[in-house]
Each structure stands twice: as structure tokens, then as C-alpha cells.
Amino acid sequence: MRKLQMSALLVMAAIPVNMAWALDSGGAAPVVVTPLTSRTETASGQPIVLPQKNVQVLVSTYEIAPGATLPVHKHPFARYAYVQTGTLQVTNVETGKSNTYKTGDFIVEMIGQWHQATNVGADPVKLLVIDQVEDGAKNTILRQ
Numbered sequence: 001m002r003k004l005q006m007s008a009l010l011v012m013a014a015i016p017v018n019m020a021w022a023l024d025s026g027g028a029a030p031v032v033v034t035p036l037t038s039r040t041e042t043a044s045g046q047p048i049v050l051p052q053k054n055v056q057v058l059v060s061t062y063e064i065a066p067g068a069t070l071p072v073h074k075h076p077f078a079r080y081a082y083v084q085t086g087t088l089q090v091t092n093v094e095t096g097k098s099n100t101y102k103t104g105d106f107i108v109e110m111i112g113q114w115h116q117a118t119n120v121g122a123d124p125v126k127l128l129v130i131d132q133v134e135d136g137a138k139n140t141i142l143r144q
Helices: 002-014
Strands: 021-022 030-034 055-064 079-085 089-094 100-104 106-108 113-117 125-134
Touching: 079 100, 089 125
Parallel strands: none
Antiparallel strands: 021 030, 055 125, 079 106, 079 125, 089 100, 089 113
């Protein structure tokens, strides 16, 4: 029975939804699912490409002080970030194009393009970051 419930949850999680919906968990308090985003491209319009072998998922948090700017860097693999608090401006240094992300936004970072981020708000930026890399690889390359 538990396997059937888990299978049903996984199937329902894979269905695209445009509005919040409640899942009745069989007598327990309902679970409210609010979709945040559905994307097929990075912030710079690239198709999302995943590692082809031995995928490792890395999850971390970042806290960026007000006014702080990260060094210019790029990612060889997919990186996703959820902005928990604050306002972050990410600039593609190759094109000069910037995107500003605020609390509640979801970022699909560009792959293989040099960029940097600056906390442009008065409060710390807190990010939940998820990387998908080849096992043992790093997902940030700093520009020398």
C-alpha cells in the first residue's frame, strides 16, 4: 500500500500544474503544493543539459551579505537556486545582460557562460542551491 501511495505521489508531482492544489493524505492534514516554476531553458536561454554519467546531486545554502559581489565564474553543469530572502542581480559578463531575482524566485543558472552576482538589497541574500554534476566534479569555475 505504501509503495502505491508513493507511486501516486511521484506521478502527480510529474504533472505540470498552473495553480496551487491540495493533496489529501488519507485523513492527515492536507499537503498544499504550490508550483514555483517550470522551465526548459537557463536564464540566458540555453536548453538545460544534464551530466551524462554518474550524476551526483549537491544541495547547499548560500548567504550573501548586502553589497557583496561574487567573483566572475561559470558552471559546467546545471545549477538551480531558490531565493529564500533578499534581492540578487546576476549579470552575464559575456553579453552584459542582467536579471534581478527577489525572495521566492527560482533561478536556472546559465551553463558555461561567465557571470557574477551582486546582492543589490539592504538584507542578506539567502539561497538554496541545487547542483547536478558528474560524480566528484565541482560546479563552479572561477575566472582567472
